[in-house]
Amino acid sequence: MLLAVDCGNTNTVFSIWNGTEFIATWRTSTETQRTADQYYVWLSTLMSLQKVDAQITDMIISSTVPRVVFNLRVLADRYFNTRPLVVGRPDCALPIDVRVDAGTAVGPDRLVNSVAGYDLYGGDLIVVDFGTATTFDVVDTDGAYVGGVIAPGVNLSLQALHEAAAALPHVDISRPQTVVGTNTVACMQSGIFYGYVGVIREVCARIKAERARPMKIIATGGLAPLFQQAEELFDDWKDELTMHGLTVIHLYNKTERHPE
Numbered sequence: 001m002l003l004a005v006d007c008g009n010t011n012t013v014f015s016i017w018n019g020t021e022f023i024a025t026w027r028t029s030t031e032t033q034r035t036a037d038q039y040y041v042w043l044s045t046l047m048s049l050q051k052v053d054a055q056i057t058d059m060i061i062s063s064t065v066p067r068v069v070f071n072l073r074v075l076a077d078r079y080f081n082t083r084p085l086v087v088g089r090p091d092c093a094l095p096i097d098v099r100v101d102a103g104t105a106v107g108p109d110r111l112v113n114s115v116a117g118y119d120l121y122g123g124d125l126i127v128v129d130f131g132t133a134t135t136f137d138v139v140d141t142d143g144a145y146v147g148g149v150i151a152p153g154v155n156l157s158l159q160a161l162h163e164a165a166a167a168l169p170h171v172d173i174s175r176p177q178t179v180v181g182t183n184t185v186a187c188m189q190s191g192i193f194y195g196y197v198g199v200i201r202e203v204c205a206r207i208k209a210e211r212a213r214p215m216k217i218i219a220t221g222g223l224a225p226l227f228q229q230a231e232e233l234f235d236d237w238k239d240e241l242t243m244h245g246l247t248v249i250h251l252y253n254k255t256e257r258h259p260e
């Protein structure tokens with residue numbers, strides 16, 4: 001079975017794919033100090049607690065944090081006796097083209113999202129991912145990643161307000177009842193929530209205008225449903241989009257290529 005690892009700047013998600021479906025998904029905070037042995041203790045404990053009987057034979061990693069890749073490689077080698085595919089490295093082929101300025105190291109999560117989006121929805125897409133940063137990935141008609149937009153993440157924006165202004169508390173994102181807040185928390189929530197609705201609308205409208213064609217907007221990340229339920233901003237949203245992309249890339253490398 002395949003262990004797919006999606007490491008973002010805030011959280012790292014591990015999912016086990018049996019070839020047809022994900023049989024387990026676990027999330028831990030991303031920490032550059034965590035060793036292979038620590039990952040394994042955590043993972044094997046959860047597997048036995050939830051009675052997940054999986055023989056891991058393959059591993060694929062997407063990481064926006066380069067420093068964690070070394071320890072994940074050691075995890076693969078020491079505990080699963082396999083050499084992991086690492087998205088973005090030359091030996092991990094992608095089923096799509098990447099058409100950006102020379103020398104640009106595109107975030108692997110964005111490439112994986114583009115692969116997943118193209119596989120599920122076809123070309124001409126905008127994939128919006130609510131992570132530490134909010135990213136907009138533009139997928140061409142033929143599935144190529146052709147660039148996008150990086151905006152500060154929703155929680156990052158709330159945290160920045162709190163850290164920079166002595167009188168502003170830490171607050172969680174939610175949709176305020178009214179745009180005009182009558183207390184500090186409601187004012188902050190309104191600024192972030194409706195500000196973000198504006199960011200999403202404006203960025204997507206400008207991408208569509210710039211590319212002069214109809215495009216589907218697909219969202220992923222924990223905060224996608226909050227925005228979708230409130231404002232109908234997306235054509236669809238999919239929780240496990242990045243994980244799906246990892247399975248597609250793994251299969252592509254297993255079947256389409258014969259590297260050795």
Ligand SMILES: Nc1ncnc2c1ncn2[C@@H]1O[C@H](COP(=O)(O)OP(=O)(O)O)[C@@H](O)[C@H]1O
Pocket residue numbers: 007008009010011012030130131132133153155156221222223
């Ligand atoms: N369902 C949710 N409700 C509220 N906040 C969420 C939810 N899912 C994720 N978040 C927050 O969004 C931020 C980014 O989450 P995540 O998708 O894990 O980012 P990354 O992929 O960059 O690690 C984190 O601060 C996390 O706490």
Ligand SMILES: CC(C)(COP(=O)(O)O)[C@@H](O)C(=O)NCCC(=O)O
Pocket residue numbers: 007008009010064104105106107108109110130131132133134135150
């Ligand atoms: C934009 C990102 C920080 C988003 O990461 P995340 O929010 O998933 O942790 C990541 O994709 C990244 O580091 N990108 C490199 C620059 C680029 O994609 O062009």
Ligand SMILES: [K+]
Pocket residue numbers: 008109129131132
């Ligand atoms: K992400």
